[in-house]
Amino acid sequence: MRAVVQKGYGSPAAVLRIAEVDRPRDPVDDEVVIRVHAASVNFGDWAFVTGVPGMIRLAAGMRTPRAAVRGRDVAGTVEHVGPRVSRFRPGDEIFGEIVTGSYAEYATTPESTISLKPRTLTFAQAAALPIAAGTALQGIRDSGGVTPGQSVLVNGASGGVGTYAVQVAKMLGAEVTGVCSSRNLDQLRTLGADHVIDYAVDDFTRGPGRYDVILDLAGSHRLRALRRVLTPRGTLVLSTGQGGRWVGPLQAMAAAGLMSPFVSQRLRVLAAKTTPERLDDVAALADAGKLTPVIERSYTLDEVPEALRHFGEDHARGKLVISIH
CATH class of the missing domain: 3.90.180.10 (Medium-chain alcohol dehydrogenases, catalytic domain)
Structure with a gap:
């Protein structure tokens, strides 16, 4: 072959x-x-x-x-x-x-x-x-615990995992903000994002927005900056699923693991794992038109x-x- x-x-x-x-x-x-x-x-x-x-x-x-x-x-x-x-x-x-x-x-x-x-x-x-949609489902639904009415931000929303994460968050009834480059803003709106941020123009960690759940796929900000825009009892889910910058994201993950037991915010490190049950869920959502x-x-x-x-x-x-x- x-x-x-x-x-x-x-x-x-x-x-x-x-x-x-x-x-x-x-x-x-x-x-x-x-x-x-x-x-x-x-x-x-x-x-x-x-x-x-x-x-x-x-x-x-x-x-x-x-x-x-x-x-x-x-x-x-x-x-x-x-x-x-x-x-x-x-x-x-x-x-x-x-x-x-x-x-x-x-x-x-x-x-x-x-x-x-x-x-x-x-x-x-x-x-x-399989990997991208399964990771998004795990990050938003399972680790993030998103519920209807919550405010969710996806950093790195235009990539493989991010495009599914926006859809999963909308499916669960959240108000969704996607962070990406300017060329992908319209695509995120098409996927259902309520708000879009061009990272080259605005730094969401310095803006007025506060989010109940943040899924960070880009690894482009320090842990302290991400926590600043997280609600007092919000959930931060960290992943290094995109792009080649590793030291910063890994440091943030290590810090989150050490800090999590001592703060009111939930700091989660996403150890993505595909399971038969999650694949079945992904297939059902795709057939229902909820994941494209x-x-x-x-x-x-x-x-x-x-x-x-x-x-x-x-x-x-x-x-x-x-x-x-």
């Missing part, structure tokens, strides 16, 4: 190539072999290709990555199932977050990492959901290096999708 193979760490154009590799072996136990129709690009894919920050290599392999094929978001068709698989059978249309290897024509993963694809979406649209994928561009398998370059350098709007079959 054809797959995108990584030979080391560095720029996507330098370390990724298309190669013919062996198709997955027959599945064992709870494994499922998937015929991949589409995948998408996430921050983790870019980080594992570039090896930045260096701590990524502790998980991926110090000098060369232990897994040669990148990609985690997937949408496709079940090809074969292992003897202990109970939820799926060949021919089922699925989507999910596999362990690794969706930038290929076939992939193997445990059944616990996938769910039935939303019926109303194409494979390309479904591939744009925002896809900036679709690439072919041969164009994966360019897709990752664009993600890392150009601040992609919404999701970048890889169409394979």
Whole structure:
């Protein structure tokens, strides 16, 4: 089969190539072999290709990555199932977050990492959901605990997670403010944002607004500044899910963890995790028309290096999708 193979760490154009590799072996136990129709690009894919920050290599392999094929978001068709698989059978249309290897024509993963694809979406649209929509649902609904009438701000609202976070917050009845660049303001309004802030013009941490919940995906402000615009018993959810500046966001996360037990505000660090239950929720919301994928561009398998370059350098709007079959 054809797959995108990584030979080391560095720029996507330098370390990724298309190669013919062996198709997955027959599945064992709870494994499922998937015929991949589409995948998408996430921050983790870019980080594992570039090896930045260096701590990524502790998980991926110090000098060369232990897994040669990148990609985690997937949408496709079940090809074969292992003897202990109970939820799926060949021919089922699925989507999910596999362990690794969706930038290929076939992939193997445990059944616990996938769910039935939303019926109303194409494979390309479904591939744009798992990590980003699941993270948004976790950040806004589960960690943020958003309730109707609350004021919610999403910093980094035009990216993959942010576009879903705006939709989830509106779905839960919140008054939503999205922070992004000027070129994305109209898009956020279309997604339902009540207020939009161009970060190049206004610094929301110095404005008059006060928010019950802040989901910070951009890591562009210090913890003290974020807390200043949080209500006295508000909730701050921190994530480093976007862009390559790490030291500041990680310091804020560490400080939030230490400070949280001693202040009235709830300071949460988002450790995003995709579960079958959350995938089922995402699929149901998509089928109900409450979550709409925002896809900036679709690439072919041969164009994966360019897709990752664009993600890392150009601040992609919404999701970048890889169409394979």
